[in-house]
Amino acid sequence: MLDLAIVGGGPGGLMSAWYLKKKLGSLCRITIYEATDRVGGKVLTRKFDSAPAMYEAGVAEIYDYSMTGPDPLRELIQHFGLQTIPMDAEQVMLDGELLEDVLGMRRKYGAKTADAIEAFRKLCANEISPAEYYEGVGAHDNEHPWAFMTAEELLDREVKDPVAKRFFKVMARSDIATESHNTNGLNALKNFVMDVEGYIGLYSIQNGNEQLISCLESEIDAEIKLNHRVLRVGKTEAGRYQLNMLNGKHPVVEDFDLVLMCLPHNWLTTVNWGGEKLRQSMVKHVAYFDRPAHYLRVSVLFDSPFWGDKIPGAWFMSEAFGGCCVYVEGARHDVGRHGVLNWLIAGSDALAYVGLRDEQLIDVALKTLPASLGDARAHFVEGKIHRWLSSVNAIPGGLPARDVITNHRPEPVEHPGLVVVGDYLFDSTLNGLLDSSDAATDIILTQMMKLRNARGEGGHQASDKIDRAYFENYRGVGPYHEVWSRFTDPSYLTDLIRIVWGRARGYKLLIAGSASGELVGALRERGIDAWGIENNRAIHAKTPKALRKYNKLGSITDLPFRNGQFDFVFETSLCHVSEKQVAKAVRELNRVMKTGLVFASVTSDMPPALIDQYDLLRGVKKLGTWWEWSELFFGNGFDLSMNRRDTIDAVWAATLAAGKGPGNWYIDADSLRYSFFDKVAADD
Structure with missing residues (x-):
């Protein structure tokens, strides 16, 4: 162990x-x-000394991506049986007045300012779709024109109205946690669209994060x-x-x-x-x-929610402290008869104020509340300070x-x-x-x-050899020509292609790692125009005469096929390519296909018992998890095929029916998500 x-x-x-x-x-x-x-x-949830009123002293809220695709954190929270509370608000405080987003801005500052806000939000939505937002940080970020300009430069270029520019800085400051000249335009863009419907939701965990x-x-x-x-x-x-x-x-x-x-x-x-x-x-x-970014938390307990219905949401954005989020903790937590406001002070203001005594910070925060709410000091009971310097990053992902x-x-x-x-x-x-x-x-x-594997803890001695003996007792269960279908079932493969890509017949398929051509022959008998490529001379020499035309001897790093010759590729051989050559092999497979690839190489996140049972690491030169392999595919012309849960469910049902589920090959449905890849058009 x-x-x-x-x-x-x-x-x-x-x-x-x-x-x-x-x-x-x-x-x-x-x-x-x-x-x-x-x-x-x-992640810190606390209560006041004077009353059992709850507040978040650390992480403010959790993002909800489930409207666009699978949300692992939301699924984890549901796994634990925790209940969540949605959070939403549309108020911003400028010049001492609480305003209802664009409608309020139009009323107070006029049509020019409101139109500028709406125009910039539309531009932001055009620059990044909800699906692109969902993908998160990746190499594609480097291609975005806003990645290599500061957020300050972006706003100066795109938002000419000074009040609208101030509005956007205030709305994004608590999320970015730094000044607009310290982050880039793309990071700011991802925060600007948070206020656009359809990109993201916010929630908290009931009874505390x-x-x-x-x-x-x-x-x-x-x-x-x-x-x-x-x-x-x-x-x-x-x-x-x-x-x-x-x-x-x-x-x-x-x-x-x-x-x-x-x-x-x-x-x-x-x-x-x-x-x-x-x-x-x-x-x-x-x-x-x-690129450190900073927070201060000022949490204040009042004898009652004295603001009444003047703050209808879970928070409001304030221009205080250069742009600050003020949370109404009673909107998500049990605060009894009390009221709790929670200031999230960000960036250079957090640095500037961090040295103040707690009572000084509390006093400064209280003075930033709009006068329309009434006398906050008269209702004050207790305050708490939590300092989170350098707790986040100004350009996450680098x-x-x-x-x-x-x-x-x-x-x-x-x-x-x-x-x-x-x-x-x-x-x-x-x-x-x-x-x-x-x-x-x-x-x-x-x-x-x-x-x-190197220590022989799986019961096998580490070996890099795929030799004659390997195929004579293939994966320890018998001669390859007798046992091959236990590992590559032709009916299961054609079912997968039909479910994922909607193709039942009339396509051309390359088997990368075809051995002596048994799978090629079985597929051709089913009406599939199947071809194979195999680099091991000993096993390839056993190819039946009738299949020699279709089962080629060669390497997947230099395929003897023309561009786009195949509709699909089914591969089991990438893991046997050296680390230095594997990216080239992926590009070659991409070159000769038009539509999609079924990835079936051995991975490190297959069940250890299965790896040990069949000595699956023998001859493996490039070992990685399904996710690690997907990173390699993403960088060489591929993208995931399955982003719809109904497709995954159908593939998983076929997997169970074929006897390829837990204990036999795949551990769960999510592992199959990283087994199917689409070829991405060159101009995408």
Whole structure:
């Protein structure tokens, strides 16, 4: 059994531990080291001392992407049985008056300002569709014309009306958490469209967002050690990772096979990195994302919601503090007969005010309320301050945006088992943090399977050879020509193509990794114009005479076919291509096809028992999870075919009917999502 350390007991560390239990089960021992006396990081729900009124002291709300596609965080919250409360509002305070979005702006400032707001929102919607917004940070961001200009430059260029420009800065400031000259136009765009219907929803967890932390903690299989601050991460002479820590009393040294660094970006700089190569790589990693953005939380308890019905929503945006969100906590939490307002102060204002005493900050916040609400001081009971400096990123994902694996594994050559997790790698939200945890644990999963295979822990000795003996006892169950259909069922394959692409016949199909052509022959008997490509001479020589025309000897890195010769490709051989050549092989498959690809190579997130049973890692040179492979496909002319849940359900039903479900091949329906790819038109 392998040992894995998670450094950081915030939501990223707990999410990573949750994913590791789901993906690895009991194949590794996990220890979480947290420097403070609690887990949960900036997910923090608190109550006042004077009354049991609840408020969010950390993460303000959660984004809802489910209107566009699968939302993993929402699904996780539903998995835990937690109830959610939708949040919405349309008020903004400018020049001391609460206004109802564009309607209020039109009434107070006139048609010119209101028209400018509507025109810019329309422009933003044209620049990024809900589907593109849903995709999040990716290499496609680098192609957007607004990526390499500041948000300040963007507003100066596109919004000529000064009041409309002020409006947009106020509306976006609390989300961006920095000044418009410190972020880029594309990040600002993604915040501007949040106020456009159809892009996103907001919600909170009933009885507090910190319930998510409690639920995660209850389901993970890990030892949690509080008050353990990691001072140094390096390697032992034996090649294991070594953590040097202080546990509040004395130094502690522990060794591990794998390490996940789930620390906020600014805390990575407090760690001493052992070895010059790792030190340089981590310095570069930190520098690439060194765009700190800041928050202060001022939470105030009043004897009653004295504002009455003047604030109908869950918050209002205020021009105070350069643009500030003021939450009405009673709209989502039980505050009894009291009233609770919660200021989210962002950016340079948070930095400027952080040194004030708590009572000074509370006084400043109270003075920013519009006079129309009445005398706030007369209703004041208690205030709480929570400081979150450098807690988010001004340009999440970095600029230019890089591929996900590069971002999560800073030094892949000598330290492939050291992986980082952080919301700054995606979009500075809990949603992005869950995505980061998923990506990072996929990388860990791949590395772990490599270590298990190298140590022979699966019951097989590591071997890179696909030789004559491999096919004589194919995957340990018999000669290839007798057992091939147990692994590549022609009826199942044609069913998949029919469901995903709507093609039942009349298409041309390439089998990449066709061995002696049995699958090619079986498909041709079914009326499919099937062809094969195989690079192993020994097994290819066994191709029946009648199929030799259709089963070619060659490499998928240099296919002997013309552009667009096939409608579809079914591949099982990409995992047997070297790391250096695999991208070229993917491009070659893309070149010779017109429509879609069925990806069926061995992956590291297949059930370990299945991998061990059939010695599936034999001869594998490029090992990755389904998600890691998808990143490679995205960068070389492909996109996911299945984005509709009904299609996934139909494919999963066919998979179960074919006996390819849990215990036999695929673990769940989501794993199939990354098995089907469309060729993307060159001008897309």
